[in-house]
Amino acid sequence: MKRVAILISGGGSNMVRLAEAMTGDYPARPVLVxxxxxxxxxxxxxxxxxxxxxxxxxxxxxxxxxxFEAELLRHLEAAEPDIIALAGxxxxxxxxxxxxxxxxMLNIHPSLLPKYPGLHTHARAIxxxxxxxxxxxxxxxxxxxxxxxxxQARVPVLPGDTxxxxxxxxxxxxxxxxxxxxxxxxxxxRRPVFL
Ligand code: GAR
Numbered sequence: 001m002k003r004v005a006i007l008i009s010g011g012g013s014n015m016v017r018l019a020e021a022m023t024g025d026y027p028a029r030p031v032l033v034x035x036x037x038x039x040x041x042x043x044x045x046x047x048x049x050x051x052x053x054x055x056x057x058x059x060x061x062x063x064x065x066x067x068f069e070a071e072l073l074r075h076l077e078a079a080e081p082d083i084i085a086l087a088g089x090x091x092x093x094x095x096x097x098x099x100x101x102x103x104x105m106l107n108i109h110p111s112l113l114p115k116y117p118g119l120h121t122h123a124r125a126i127x128x129x130x131x132x133x134x135x136x137x138x139x140x141x142x143x144x145x146x147x148x149x150x151x152q153a154r155v156p157v158l159p160g161d162t163x164x165x166x167x168x169x170x171x172x173x174x175x176x177x178x179x180x181x182x183x184x185x186x187x188x189x190r191r192p193v194f195l
Contacts, residue, residue: 002028002186005081007072007089008035012042013171014087014108014178019049021179028186032079034072036091052079058091069097085182086140095142105140106185108178110170112152113138117145122163122170133157133166135174137181137193151181151193 004022006015012033019030033046038055046053054075061068068091076084086107098105111121113136125133134154141147153173157166173195180193 002082003031003080004028004083004085004182004186005032005034005076005079006030006046006085006087008033008040008042008087009037009090010040010042010088012040012045012088014174015042015085016045016049017175018085018087018179018182019046019051021183026183026186028083028182031081032076034075036068036072036089042088065094066096069094073097073100083182083186084140085178087178092144093140098140098142101140103139106137106150106182107140107145107147108174109136109138109145110167110174112136112154113145113149120163122166125157126161126163126166130157133170135170135177137178139190148190149192150185150190151177151195153177153195 006018008015015033022029030051033051033053035043035055036058038057043053043055056071058068084101084105112134116124132154134152136149137151138149139147153176155169155173177195184193
């Protein structure tokens with residue numbers, strides 16, 4: 001049984017879906033939820049699900065990423081996670097931090113990578129006139145949003161879509177994709193899942 005820590009920055013809907021999936025014969029369990037923002041809505045949801053949670057506010061650390069990450073690491077290490085799942089975690093992590101979890105950290109990104117790494121993915125897909133959009137789960141490496149792809153889900157871009165319309169359509173698929181990918185990954189199977 002793999003121990004999973006989930007990092008969030010906001011509402012945590014992906015975190016909730018992951019945690020809900022991790023029961024029965026699922027090969028992993030949620031052991032910790034962390035946020036870089038004490039007001040992240042997902043923290044209360046984690047607590048309501050009985051999952052230990054913590055926040056390390058990144059703001060007092062200013063540009064001192066190393067100090068912020070040392071604090072983050074202190075919390076994570078205490079929970080002895082096998083896998084770290086980033087689920088809407090909006091801080092870039094340094095290569096030094098990532099080295100602790102090389103090959104053991106996943107992220108979900110709201111685009112069909114390698115298209116649109118970074119921010120504003122849905123607005124960019126609409127502006128480009130793309131017929132399809134989606135989400136990707138990938139292994140986290142030092143290259144932002146560019147690690148090996150572990151799964152993708154696709155949705156159509158519809159005429160008149162706003163970025164919010166598209167984000168909502170993609171999010172529904174994120175909630176199916178991430179638990180499916182984590183299940184495989186926890187079994188040591190890195191073949192990508194395509195939905
Ligand atoms: C999700 O759409 C996720 O793909 C995205 O943030 C949202 C978090 O929603 N992640 C990124 O943009 C990562 N760069 P949630 O808090 O409801 O899971």
